[in-house]
Amino acid sequence: MDNSVKHAIPVSILRLGSTEVELGHRSLIQEAPLIISVNWAQEYSIMRTPGHDEELTAGFLFTEGIIQGMDEVTLMRKCKGEKGGMDVSTLDTGAPIVKRATSVNSSCGLCGRVDLDSLIEGLQPVTEAFPFPAERLHELPHHIREAQALFHATGASHAVALFDALGQVVVVREDVGRHNALDKVIGERLLARRPLASHGAFLSGRASLEMIIKAARAGFPMVAAVSAPTNLAVEAAERLNITLCGFVRGREITIYTHPERITV
Known part of the structure; x- marks a missing residue:
């Protein structure tokens, strides 16, 4: 993480309800x-x-x-x-x-x-169809937060995790860009000559069209996100046979497409 974080710089901190300006230090993510x-x-x-x-x-x-x-x-x-x-x-x-x-x-x-439309049209629907317990989805954010060292240091990174059919987190990568983090976890599997299609992707932020396209190319049957998806992400996930879940936090999950993979 050394080359990912700039050493702490001096900053001024103003807290709500206080007239005092506090001097402090904050680490910055590198871009x-x-x-x-x-x-x-x-x-x-x-x-x-x-x-x-x-x-x-x-x-x-x-x-x-x-x-x-x-x-x-x-x-x-x-x-x-x-x-x-x-x-x-x-x-x-x-x-x-x-x-x-x-x-x-x-x-x-x-x-x-x-x-942009050709990006969806040219992709094949995902064929992998492993069932996944809803309870395991609820547990994923906790496991991923523990691995977000860059976010804990700077508060400025996105994270993507790959998880298997048993709900085990296989790899977590962070980056200032959401799509970069997803490319990194996919690249980790490619370089290790490990299969891609038997995994799902968990996103620390929203699910956009570009994330669904990358997931489809990798053959991921499931994408889960802490935040909401965009309308194009939902449309693409529906057409590409990807189970797309949003607001995966707390005790609630919103399933936007192909709910048949989620078991209760």
């Missing part, structure tokens, strides 16, 4: 670009929290449809130099180059897309 060069022909600049860059690279390339798996990657290495970055070489599979803006900020993973 910096990662340049991914693919076959020395296409570059992607991603604003992210430094750390787990190999996972982010693998997950990003996979969820963008640039690669279908790590078997297509012949080289992945960190670039030398002050700016850093990742060099990736892939097999020539004849797949078209993904058309999008070369810069991706930390709040939007779909910026620069040519045709």
Whole structure:
């Protein structure tokens, strides 16, 4: 976490009901670009929290449809130099180059897309259908909070966790960007040559369209979020056969699509 957090800086704190300005210190989450060069022909600049860059690279390339798996990657290495970055070489599979803006900020993973509707139309519905107890969903936020070291230090990170059919948390990653955190957990599975489809994804914030698209590419049958989904996220989840749950906190769960996977 050292390169993910800037050491505490001096701040002024004003508390409600007090006229005194208190001096204190706060740690800041780091946000910096990662340049991914693919076959020395296409570059992607991603604003992210430094750390787990190999996972982010693998997950990003996979969820963008640039690669279908790590078997297509012949080289992945960190670039030398002050700016850093990742060099990736892939097999020539004849797949078209993904058309999008070369810069991706930390709040939007779909910026620069040519045709948003085609993102849904081109994806296959998820076929995995494991039943999942509602009680296990209630327990997930607690287990994930324990692993959010970056959030506890700065209060500024998103987290994504993968959980299996038994409700066990497999991996948790944090980042200033929600979609980056999801790419990191997907990348962790890819680099470890572990299966993706037998997992669900838990999001610390809202569920947006981009998160559903990435989940569909990974074959996740379930996406659960602490907050609400967007209308396009619900539409995509319905069409892609993904069980989408929101407001997973406390003793209530809102199931927006495909409730048949949730058992009580």
